[in-house]
Amino acid sequence: MTEARHHEAHHDDLPFWRRYIFSTDHKVIGIQYGLTSLCFLFFGFCLVMMMRWQLAYPGQPMPWIGKWFGESRMPGGVMAPEFYNQLGAMHGTIMVFLGIVPLAVGAFGNYLVPLQIGAQDMAFPKLNMMSYWVYFCGGVIMLASFFVPAGSAQSGWTSYAPLSVITEPGNTLLRGQTMWLIGMVFLITSSLLGSVNFITTIIQLRAKGLTFMRLPFFVWAQLVTAFLLLLAFPPLEAAGVLQLMDRVAGTSFFLPSGLVVSGKPWVASGGGSALLWQHLFWFLAHPEVYVLILPAMGIVAEVIANNTRKPLWGYNSMVWAVLILGFLSFIVWAHHMFLTGMGTAISSFFQTTTMLISIPSIVILTALILSLWGGSIRFTVPMLFALAFLPMFGIGGLTGLPLGLATSDIQLHDTYYVIGHFHYVVAPGTIFAMFAGIYHWYPKVTGRKLNATLGRIHFWGSLLFINGIFMPMFIQGMAGVSRRLYDGGASYLHAQHVLGLNRMMSVSAWCLALFQIPFVINFFWSLWKGRKTEENPWDATTLEWATPTPPPHGNFATIPTVHRGPYEYSLPGSETHKDFYPQWEPDHVAKARA
Amino acid sequence: MSERHSHDISKHVKIYRAVGAALIVGTIVTVVAANVHLGIAVGIIVALVIATVKGSLVAGYFMHLFSERKLIYGVLGLTVAFVIALVGLIMFSYRDQQGHARGAFPVPQQHVVPHHAEAEHVP
């Protein structure tokens, strides 16, 4: 038995900055990730609300705030095309890397995984703290890039070469794209450290009796997600270093020979390949989208099981599906590259793996839907968001199919159809699941419940207007409106008849923003005035509900032993509860026999 | 217990020395082989095979991989599979590229006309 570290102070005696700023407690770190990522999500949303003005009223000065941005970005209050591109590139980057992943993995994962497996903390608490602060630094660098003279990165969140290389290069770090690359190195490092922590924790620190097939589905989702982050991010880190070299050291990893820019030959050694960037980028970015969705599916599974008072339908198949999904996600990436001149053989390969990967996705979605059948459904606010996730993710997934088939992708690639597709999965998909999680676990973290009326207003308004933004995008996309056009397609001849939808979409975006206000008010008001709850207000079965509320440092007074699976709802056996049998309650039958 | 451990370790020490010697020999062999004109393809294969053998010795004995747990094997196996997928599929897509073929993998193009600035478009 290892020697306890005598010199380490009792936790309560630690000074404020070590208890709440540089804490190694996974719950504090989880909350840090949560608050930071929610701020970034809000900021990223603001960026797109500005873009939506330009799309709805191209060329018109933005009211009230148009004059804040200076003459180079918004001359006369009218958005310059370069600024539109900056907003677009940073919206994507911030939402994906600074918003959703830190929220889904850093916040929910960090807070809940040790609790759900019956551990006192993560396997490497100091590494956990480092992960957060490296993420924070990466975020600061990304935000700072807005303030350099030529503005932030503006070549899309995908940073395709050669455009990303030739835009304001130079051996200075004060360029938006260069800062983007450095910021990405920080964010990737944070993720890598985090994923090592998650995998080790889940494998090594499970409580006694908690076999793998008794894990809550949320933990399985986090385990697979951690593997995706671990193995898929490094190639992007490598590519980022290569692009940094191209921009700063004048190399030509991604610059082909004979490149001509604005009529003049570009001075570089040449011999590089722009496609190499795309391959390395998408090798990460495709598994990345599964990183965005898997924790969400995990949250929805927990909320559904709890609010139907039934075990999840097909738990085993869900586990196998998520493992297969994780594996396949590494070999589908070039479906983002169907129009780069790839031949038919390689396109067929990627098209096939892409079609195959829809199968485990459908298995998971179907299992979640079937879990509702015969349930005693409680329409709590988390359940509303979890229920909405199902059809919204369904739409997102189905609209992915014509994109994953090489032939139909010819028509749809780089159009608004793609934007509609992926936003459906991430916005009413993942973000709704995040909201479900916040409403569901808020009582555990704070000891108070969020107000249900405000929650319902938040839900219905969000559901309505989020569809108002993204549904018309399919129409625009099929009519041929390309993405990343700063005027929304107004200066082209085709597809003019669908551009009127832009106004409706923009108004929906602004209304969606308004309906987040009840949530923000609710979130902060309930911290002081919310109804206090007991330890297990939702009558849930998983281990996080076995701790005091909020859980103290070290989580469990005594480490629980697990006696059964995670979703024993409406199954007999419990002596203390009528319609559920928590994982930690001792096995009375076995005890009686002994 | 530590006595037995000591014996185990001293056996390992002999192995470490042997592996070290093998690695030195391997290095010399690979440098010598590079000086022999084997042609590009054979030269690459020989160098990679020797490197793989040396790498396996380092991984297997110094990193104790030959006596390691299945879990570690699993993680590494998955990783190697994905590296092969990364390199292999990139190469495959390069080879299967439409249009003008270049490099070490000439692709017979029957239907596609290579684009030059002066070429006429075939109607």
Added chain:
Amino acid sequence: MSAIEIPYNVEERPDTGLYNAKLGVWLFLASEVMLFGALFSAYVLLRVGAENWEHGAEILSIPLGTVNTLILILSSVTMVMSWASLKMHNFARYKLFMGMTLLCALVFLVIKGFEYSAKFHHHLFPSTSTYMAIYFTLTGLHGLHVIGGIIVNGYLWGPGAGMWQTEPQRFTNRIEVAGLYWHFVDLVWIFLFPTLYLLPGK
């Protein structure tokens, strides 16, 4: 409230047979395999797509590269011997072997620095050609990893070695984990050396 005790930091978990840091470092090394694998894939693609590719022996110094390879191999041997010494409870020999490991690492860097400055002197920079670009990037990133290893090993040889007095098994585990990282750095170089220095050009 007492300090948290994370289990399996020192003793192995029965069903996995691993202690936490060992699993952790192997996972980290898996990610490093992907990192260097991606860089190798860049090398392969750039080389295959190039009309001409430099012959390593004409630009780089094979003798220096060979010496560096042998030095790293030696450092791997001394690294594993330093761990073995701790397993045999011989702290003095541990210090000796770890010191030799550090010395080898420093010599490696010195030779590398010499090679780099010779390149610059001959006006060979990363921007000169894709071959030079990938040479500097691959060896530069590898060099950064060597520096990282020097920092970690230096700590474990110096200030960190005090843990041997209070928690000898935990300290031994740390050396094993540091060793795994160091052997990986050696392993990468075993592939880098023939790829960059020895392969014929075209």
